[in-house]
Amino acid sequence: MTSLATMQNQMIASLVGEDAIVSGYWSKQQQAGLAVYRNNYRTATIEALHNTFGRTCRLVGEATFTRAAIHHLVQHPPHSWSLDHVGQDFCSTCAALFQNDPEVSELAWLEWAMHCAFTAPDVDAMQVTAFAEATASFESDAWYELRLRFTPELTARVVTHDLIALWQQTATAQAALPVGKLSASHSAIVWREGELPVFRLLDNYEAGALQAMMGGASYGDACEIVLAACPADEAAAAAGTMLSRWLTDGLVVSIG
Structure with missing residues (x-):
């Protein structure tokens, strides 16, 4: 029998990547529901990044920011109970993606620092x-x-x-x-x-x-x-x- 921890890890992996293997115990109806939940999850996490890094988004443009946000969420899946923490290390993601434009990661760092200061x-x-x-x-x-x-x-x-x-x-x-x-x-x-x-x-x-x-x-x-x-x-x-x-x-x- 699949352990609860294994099922939870499979669930998380399936939210991040569509090609992740889900448990064989899942019915087709449950897998269809997972697709809906995956879309809601991704929409919520990307929106959380938009809310935290609004200035960075305006600097690079909506489409470019969304691609960067998806990249970040794939590389750094949320591990906290709160969406407030989704943006952790996003400035490092920006530093890697915008190596020729360091002002992007500097602005992202500033927005994250301001966000953390607000909730300190x-x-x-x-x-x-x-x-x-x-x-x-x-x-x-x-x-x-x-x-x-x-x-x-x-x-x-x-x-x-x-x-x-x-x-x-x-x-x-x-x-x-x-x-x-x-x-x-x-x-x-x-x-x-x-x-x-x-x-x-x-x-x-x-x-x-x-x-x-x-x-x-x-x-x-x-x-x-x-x-x-x-x-x-x-x-x-x-x-x-x-x-x-x-x-x-x-x-x-x-x-x-």
Whole structure:
């Protein structure tokens, strides 16, 4: 007798590929019903990708996006109970399919990061005044060893195109203007302000310092990253401005 797990795996395989072998216990009527269910499944998952990556769809065009969506769903069948997770790794799919147009995968990454930020757990950002009070008595050693906890939805990656302009250009169904490439690579960070996902571009050294501290590095370690990228006489001010900006943006949850 076919085990339940085997039947479930056959069911999943038959949804993804029409040539998949279904159980011999299925009647012709059941197999006909499966064809209807397969169509509903594919329509729902493709629509979920359209909803999450609307700007990416407008950038490449409806037909091209649909082909990319089908390719993604075949290569990465959904494994979660929620359609919210269908778009995981779609930016990697776009990177493989649009190798000559890297702005496509960068925009897809941004849309996915914004999507994840929207559904991330709620936390209270540390206020600037609270941080100032907590660090008022810090000596140099304490500043060097300072560690921070950041808002959970915060993420970053290096980009080569002007995602701010591209985000604005793809907000409507109108054809996007030629995509502007940055004179030098920058990094994009995504987080949530209240209930609204937001992003901004920043220098790679700041993103590197931010990611280092997100991984548990100290503020002193982050300052070393800044010092390696900035003139020595500007590094201290740049590190201070960087920390102040993180607090003002609401990226920091607590000390330690």
